[in-house]
Amino acid sequence: MPGRWADKEMNLIYDFTIVLYALSIIGYFIDFLQNNRKANKFAFWLLSIVWVLQSVFFVMRIVEYNRFPILTPSEGLFFYAWILVTFSLIMNRFFRVDFFVFFTNLLGFMLLSIHLFAPSEQVSEVLSQQLVSELLIIHITMAFVSYGAFSLSFIFSVMYLIQHSMLKRKKWNKRLQRFGSLSQLDRLPFMLNMVGVPLLLLSLILGVIWAHLKVPDFSFFDAKVVSSFIVIAVYSTFLYQKTARGLQGKALAQWNAAAFLIVLINYFLSSAFTEFHFWYR
Template sequence: MVTHNWFYDGILYVYALSLLFYFSDFVDRNRQAKQAGTGLLIFVWVLQTGFLVYRIISHLDMTLLTLFEYLLIFSWLLVTVSLAMSRFFRMEFIVFFVNVIGFAVLTLNLFRIGSGTSLARWELAHDMLIVHIVLMILAYTAFTFSAIFSGMYLFLFARLKGKQWTKRMQRLPSLDVADRFMFRVSLIGTPLLMLSLSIAVTSILVEGRYGLLVDWKVLTSFIALGLYIWNVMKHQWFDGTGWKFARFNLISYAVLLLNVFINQASNFHGWS
């Protein structure tokens, strides 16, 4: 768990899962993913409302709300407004990014939970770094599979174009299968990387170590995220050519590998 408050942890986990479904619908217009994301977001709203009411009732003797309550109310309002927008307007793009901000605010609040519900700051920062690394590993795993399918796609595409088909190639997936899987796995890895980086940046800002924002590892991570987001959006909305997506996907993966190789030149994972 990230904190000693299992209820708050539950809100964060359900919120993160909701964002994964929303991102899938945001890119691929998946009705089932949208329904799942909306259902989970409604559950997040219910949990937040209950937690907020509990915090207010348990702090009735306070003359002023703490920063924790202010941020919690702000996040609750973001979720409320985004649900209203999702219900009455077709603004999936806005709804998704509003909730990315809402998730970041809840993560920020981990450092502001009152006595009896939080770990020591240094211990919390360490645990947040672990969550960031776990999400990053999951993203790397997804992108590795996506890169493998991209390589297969380019190989098959070149063979077919050059009319160099052999019987052994029948054991490889078809172009359609490789295209579908390299896109879908990339679609899974992109929000995982986004959540991982949002947690990392929130931790950096709260700890006041602003210099880490221009660390080479942080910068290359954001460059890779930008490349993956652009490639996914371009493939879905502008240019669905498989070989272009596969080629750009491998370039994006190369940036991720560069991110791994510059560990020695980075101070990020030693900051906590």
């Protein structure tokens, strides 16, 4: 009986979170169309409440499962969405790029919605005990944080391309000013990728060590492993182009936007073919 009540409470929290998230997105959309500062402020506070509710839901899951809930695709989507909300609030605090929060949370809302309709997977007690270790949890957490950094980097590059197009067509308006400067939109993806690349590399190193110790049939040619190294190679090329060759502007923004497609393939498609991440299928 207590378990049923706990499930009902968590479902209510989750449903309420989705509603508030949707209202927040609507507020940011109104601000995007009308440059409405009141709508922006209201949407920001709603988003802050969403973050609190997501955090409460996450903690309740930890208590219920007695583990860090990121082992299944559904749990991973929720954690990914939570990271995006967290990062967007932090970035909004330190970098005043108004529409960044709107675009970031469109992606976050999509992830949370997919999580809502995705089938709920359960990891068996035996498998959970086999999988859960400090090494694995750190590996997965670092991977998701790197995905979050790449996601924000992608959004800044898309904003750069939008603003570049508006400037080229000489569309001068208040909306253009609130995108932030081109130099800022060019610099922030570089900073985020400098965080994402080493995090993903360290995550892979930890994952390989864990797999070598725990997975008898581990192979470096597993789809997930190969695609993860491709992600690192693509983003490392971005960093090289920026630092060594001095490439910047539209060409680099297009490269960065295309690179994020590799991240999506790595996360969604390669998981269907992996033998290494066997609990993720």
